[in-house]
Amino acid sequence: MSTAQLQPTRREDPRNRRASISVVIPAKNEARNIAWVLERIPAFVDEIIVVDGLSTDGTLEVAKMIAPDVVVVHETQPGKGTALRAGFAAARGDYVVMLDADGSMDPAEITMMTETLDQGYDFVKGSRFLAGGGSTDMTWLRGFGNARLLDLANVLFRTSFSELCYGYCAFRRRALYGLELDAVGFEIETQIVTRSIMRGLRIAEVPSNELPRRSGESNLHAFRDGVRVLRTILRERFSAPTPTQATPRLEPIPVGELDGAEERPRSRAAL
Numbered sequence: 001m002s003t004a005q006l007q008p009t010r011r012e013d014p015r016n017r018r019a020s021i022s023v024v025i026p027a028k029n030e031a032r033n034i035a036w037v038l039e040r041i042p043a044f045v046d047e048i049i050v051v052d053g054l055s056t057d058g059t060l061e062v063a064k065m066i067a068p069d070v071v072v073v074h075e076t077q078p079g080k081g082t083a084l085r086a087g088f089a090a091a092r093g094d095y096v097v098m099l100d101a102d103g104s105m106d107p108a109e110i111t112m113m114t115e116t117l118d119q120g121y122d123f124v125k126g127s128r129f130l131a132g133g134g135s136t137d138m139t140w141l142r143g144f145g146n147a148r149l150l151d152l153a154n155v156l157f158r159t160s161f162s163e164l165c166y167g168y169c170a171f172r173r174r175a176l177y178g179l180e181l182d183a184v185g186f187e188i189e190t191q192i193v194t195r196s197i198m199r200g201l202r203i204a205e206v207p208s209n210e211l212p213r214r215s216g217e218s219n220l221h222a223f224r225d226g227v228r229v230l231r232t233i234l235r236e237r238f239s240a241p242t243p244t245q246a247t248p249r250l251e252p253i254p255v256g257e258l259d260g261a262e263e264r265p266r267s268r269a270a271l
């Protein structure tokens, strides 16, 4: 399926009207993991974008074999942030979901994320620390660093989030573009959260269960990337314009108040 098919199909049959969904998956040397992910993407997702310009293990070949309609974005500059931004720029859905290619995030959770967007939120962030969430991939060092960085962000931004550095999220595409992201590495997750707060987006957290990556090497270095997250928190808080809304609105908004709050499901096969 090409991205160009989305709009005409929706216009042709008004009964099918509901928010279309793009999934963006950054991947670097995930040939042994990406099939597991792609096979589990719910059928109601309209567009799957894999961003990969650096793999040397045949990740894209596997992706195209499992999902022939996958949209491939070649991004040759390194960094998860760079890859995600390239994928976001290519996305055409009303909603955009980001998740990893290593099998650590269950694509079945896309349903809860998009249903929460349907309620009127702009940004739905997965949380491993809400009741119903969890992680079997948290070292002591990562857990400690995550908790301290979260505490700092909650104090500086006057929020009470349960999670900061986690890459399973969903957005209204218009709200996502308004964040004007420029992060290069793993700190992009922090930039998304802090800019969403500063822009006054309607934010919700939903529980998410993180699994260990299925195989292969992590691209994250706890200390180096922790420092990048810390610098991002401070920069976004102290060098950004005055907050439009310091405390995000966390209560649900009635369905239908915003565009794109329509019924589901409709499958990719129907396009």
Ligand SMILES: Nc1nc2c(ncn2[C@@H]2O[C@H](COP(=O)(O)OP(=O)(O)OP(=O)(O)O)[C@@H](O)[C@H]2O)c(=O)[nH]1
Pocket: 025, 026, 027, 028, 029, 030, 051, 052, 053, 054, 075, 077, 078, 079, 080, 083, 099, 100, 101, 102, 104, 137, 212, 213, 217, 218, 219, 220
């Ligand atoms: N395209 C692209 N993808 C990347 C790059 N760096 C990381 N990724 C992808 O971003 C996602 C998250 O990276 P991971 O290495 O799993 O980082 P992590 O989840 O903190 O580490 P683990 O817990 O060991 O999995 C994975 O799907 C990676 O393949 C990059 O430079 N380019």
Ligand SMILES: [Mg+2]
Pocket: 100, 102, 104, 213
């Ligand atoms: Mg991972």
